[in-house]
Amino acid sequence: MTEDYVTVEQLSDVLANQRQLEASFEALKAKYDRLVAERESFEALKTKYDQLLFEHEKLRRRLLGPKRERVPASDSQLPLPDVLDVLGALGVLPRGDDDDVEADGSALAAAKQAACDADKKKKPKRKARRRDLSELELPVERIVLEPPERDGPGGGDLVKIGEEVSEHVERRAETLVRVQVVRPKYKRPGAPPVDVEAPPAPLKLGAPLAAAKPPEEPAILIAELPARPIPGGLAGPGLLAHTLVSKYCDHLPWHRLSSILAREGFPVAKSTLSDWVEGSVKLLSHITRAMWSDAKANASYVIVDATGVLVQAKEKCRRRSFYVAVVPGEHVLYRYVKKNDGPSVAQLFEGFSGYIHADAASVYHELYDERPDLTEVGCRVGGEVALPAPHRSGRADFPHPVPHAAGSLA
Template sequence: MSQKYLIRIAELERLLSEQAEALRQKDQQLSLVEETEAFLRSALTRAEEKIEEDEREIEHLRAQIEKLRRMLFGTRSEKLRREVELAEALLKQREQDSDRYSGREDDPQVPRQLRQSRHRRPLPAHLPREIHRLEPEESCCPECGGELDYLGEVSAEQLELVSSALKVIRTERVKKACTKCDCIVEAPAPSRPIERGIAGPGLLARVLTGKYCEHLPLYRQSEIFARQGVELSRALLSNWVDACCQLMTPVNDALYRYVMNTRKVHTDDTPVKVLAPGQKKAKTGRIWTYVRDDRNVGSSSPPAVWFAYSPNRQGKHPEQHLRPFRGILQADAFTGYDRLFSAEREGGALTEVACWAHARRKIHDVYISSKSATAEEALKRISELYAIEDEIRGLPESERLAVRQQRSKVLLTSLHEWMVEKNGTLSKKSRLGEAFSYVLNQWDALCYYSDDGLAEADNNAAERALRAVCLGKKNSYDLCQILSPKRPYAAPGASLYRGLKNLKQSDCILDFTNSYSGILAP
């Protein structure tokens, strides 16, 4: 009997073991299913995130393509359509008022340019006049044969171009010998801008003005001179530019001291390709601009721009450039400027003022690509701030501050509250969300101008100064050679772009060369 129970117990234990093994296998299968499900969920999540990221990238690329198309084929204006329409309507009204007050006939069938025109502006009085006097062909009256008496004259002026011409100045230094001894005397050699160089100061001024003011590459200038019958190679012209950069060092140093001796400076930078001698591959350097311009506060001090070159965009370069400066620095949100606004800076922290034009541009790009109503509303609110700036441009510092405190601050407070509210509903990774986040992160620096009558709402002064550099980059590759790492003395030449923009630059360079050539190049 006990044997029978033992067999039964053993059988039950076997069945229990088999069931336990079956359950264990099912648990393993269930665990595998759960792991597979978790993996698939994770893969699905990653796929959805990737799709979302790809969609944002596609949107960004489409916006970039649209922006590039506008730059190539369309207008670069950032004004809203309603602003353009308002301006066109205002222009039409002004034309109608002008026609009505001046008595001009307003025939809609006749194009305006064919109607009676206004009196044209007289030609500048400082230009030399060449008089061509024309006498009547008749020596007597064609009607009765009577004698003709002087009655007056009918005059008209025409503007003509006198083509530049090259000439050779031959200097002959007379030598004389004493009739009593062997002493020989001769006239001293006149100084030249470039020692033993064939270029006169006027020709050097023409090359520099053509390159830096008219953005003519050296190879084009070489072709122009060739058409005039003189072969001047691009390499020779480049050497002249290098030598002139050395000559202009005192001007560059004086310009630097003038720009830094003020309470407010605008700064910006742009990349340039730099080709080192013997190298086939160009590297990217930077051109930095520093602008002194207080005309908007009614200052009589002339504006000036100082340029500097650096081989990279490290923050140590603006730190070095701005070492003597104390005051307001208007710039973009480049992190390389951060140490300038730190209390640890030698000489004290600079006051940071950001650029509303830079912030607006980010929102405008979103509006152009998406026609977002939120972006349009933001642009409208920002345009109200600029309308105030247009009204107070040229007023004294104290009056500008009073208007900003009374009107701009209210608009800024309202704009901040609205942006914070809207930003909470936007995806942080969306282009509009990124634009709003940029504005809010820079808010204190963007609003500083409302508490200081000297500061500006934007950094457009620096951006305008860099246009000359950008035109030079667009038209030529010569800039790479001038800003070569092995030509450190060439960096002052960058200041020729706009540093003396209020003068006739060719005359300025010519006067400087004539005045200092005896000292700098004996």
């Protein structure tokens, strides 16, 4: 059996190596601690440097202003009197010119004030003038209106001396056309020459009135100009109908409809389209009033429903109501009421007699109680037929149920 022994020299070498390693470790640890301290000091200095740089930039901007390539108009040039005062203080200008400098400065200030006053004055408004349709690249359609005398006895002897042309824009199938309404002018044979451009002679104050002369046949004959839907407007009936359908059936906003008309060769402002609708509403209101009058006078059965809407106001939206009254096979009528209560409903159906088919809203109670000529109509409870709301799309064409008196419902 062999035994291993460690000599004294070997043990001494191991201990020496251990001490050397411990010394190296302590040196490295001290170096690491020094580096950590230096890093922390560097970060603190960097933070302080950034803060000082920021404060320096703020002070520089306050003293010198921000960097920019464009100079505002207010800073582009100093007033001349201030410049002259500075130059005089520096001794650049001779002292003998002080009076001239003050005079120049006063004149400059007066001129500047006059210019400001002139700018403040409102510019005169331009007089409204009719739009020239000849600039539009639209097909031209001429409609010649002859005076009735042209077709009468001696009409072939009339002498044409000119014509009056008025234009408006009409819509044809898938295109816009410029319609010219031409009215030829004729002079009767043997009539004295008439200056059509000369104005009538003015009446003199104090002159005796001449005896009334019998009406004479006019020397110049011209057909009457047909009335337009909107007086003085450029849109014909077809274009107005197209505008209403596009807005309220196709739901096109004004800017889209204006762009569509511009692509077709007729630029129209959104405000003009709004004016067209306003003028059309005035015309169509006669039809709707006639429809209400006919319904009240002749209809014996009407279906009624109401829909609440929010109307924009200054502070908050107001709740109002739209009433829909359907006379089957005759009319679909709409009315707007500010307050949905019994008196409003009673006023709405004033003059109507017959059956009123409505829901169980309390606003109808006053109408039924005070009007014996009206009969309340409802749907049979649990019946197989139900009445759809008439204001919904397509529901007004459905067959209405057989009316049943409210008193007979179980």
